[in-house]
Amino acid sequence: MYQLQLQQFSGPIEKLLELIEEKKLEITELNLAEVTADFLKYLQSLTVAIDPRILADFVVVASRLLLIKSKALLPNLELTSEEESDIKDLEERLLRYKKFKPAIILFKNLYEKNYFSVSRPFFHGYPPVFHPAKNADLDSLHQAIAKLFEYLNSLSLETQKIESPLIKLEEKIEEIIKQIEIGIGQFNEIIKQKSKTEIIVLFLALLHLLRDQIIKAEQRERFSDIIVEKSGSYNQNDK
């Protein structure tokens, strides 16, 4: 069920390209900054429905967009060479995906054409004859089932491990609210000395709070810091 649901979502590169093309924009750094908000909005809509593992990949793309956005907003911001190459990498991937997109349509048409070949079953018409394999004994069956269980268990463990980033978003929401309550109202202050992933999660938390109108944010002019404050509707018992 849940895996099926997952498949309804396109990958982040596809989604980002979609957003750019909706606005009939070229793939440039400036235009990427332009669609950042849309991408984040989409990302937020995913947080309820999607596997944390997939979400993490969207966050990676979102983080690069935020980097681009920050660069556009804050011209004095110095990016490391790694960050610069991350931006370049995202642009290149989008371009490559864009070039490939027509092939997906071609493939889809062929796939749905109902123009297929039929083959025959394995040794059709030959009677089944008992041919036990030399290696089909109790021991090897036992080993095979044990190995399969080990694998299936490792899969479910892996899924559990990845649940943690989701909880963090909730924590960060609380953190922002607390910071505002003690009087820190500038986003730059809130994210001071945080790791890059934390900044991203904090930013997501900020967007979350904005959407729920728990806080108000304001950017007085381009490139200036974002000022956040509690909005009237926030109630401690809501969260």
Next chain:
Amino acid sequence: MTNKIQNITAAVEAILFAYGEPLTIKKIAKILDLEEEKIKSALNDLEEKLKYENRGLKLVFADEKVQLTTKPEFSSLLENFAKEEFKEELTPAGLETLSIIAYFGPISKAKIDYFRGVNSAFILRALLMRGLIDRSDKSKEEYAYSLSFDALKHLGISKIEELPEYEKYKNNLNLVQ
């Protein structure tokens, strides 16, 4: 549909190939939406073409039915081939599938695919041909696969519960689902 069919001989060959079983001329005529006479002449044409020495197939007529089969001169070659094929050891994928059926049978193909994470159609067919598993149509929609009686004997056990750690795996099935 029919007007798209350019060549009746080719269409008849394709139909006989896919169905595998003997078909009545009437049935072929129905599939093609053509008169039986047309089918008969296409079958004659096909039969003539199959006589060429570079063809490996032939038509067999019996009881008003026709079937496409291999030429008799290849019978012993193909029987040996089948024998060799089934003498081979089971692949890891074959063993894995057999173990799932042993421990969890009767079990549907969908469930086997789910556990293995890959499609098992071919492996199931091969295990059936080797007589290691049986297929029963438990529900109308789905076959259920279980270990064959011969396979149990070959393993040297009298019932499935004698498989090593049978209870442990059988009961833990839900944990991994």
Next chain:
Amino acid sequence: MTNKIQNITAAVEAILFAYGEPLTIKKIAKILDLEEEKIKSALNDLEEKLKYENRGLKLVFADEKVQLTTKPEFSSLLENFAKEEFKEELTPAGLETLSIIAYFGPISKAKIDYFRGVNSAFILRALLMRGLIDRSDKSKEEYAYSLSFDALKHLGISKIEELPEYEKYKNNLNLVQ
């Protein structure tokens, strides 16, 4: 055994007909006790003959294997042989992933993930279970994914190169990074 084989093309046709599943050229050579080169030239011969419009069959090639199938122009006659699991529409993620594998396979999961910008584990599993892709473990480190024979047959193509504008996409998009 060999000296009885008058015509290799006929023998190859009979073997492919009986076996049904894709067969490696190597295996055919072994069955017939002939060099692979001879088998290849018999397959070329067979492929040419099958192109005639009075033939209803064709060969499908992938990964050193070959399978005998019906020509797709007869699919409307063989509706009941269409695979149920392929009729179902592909999800956006499934389509995205399957197209990438079609044009760039065999391709590793890491490269698919990079191209899509997202972990494709679940999608790959779903495609494997439906039998649309195969996973080969040629290198020990990483699986490589490619379109299955069943997928090629569903698309009605004889080999992957027959995908629309295959060369253009394959060569102009360097996925190897």
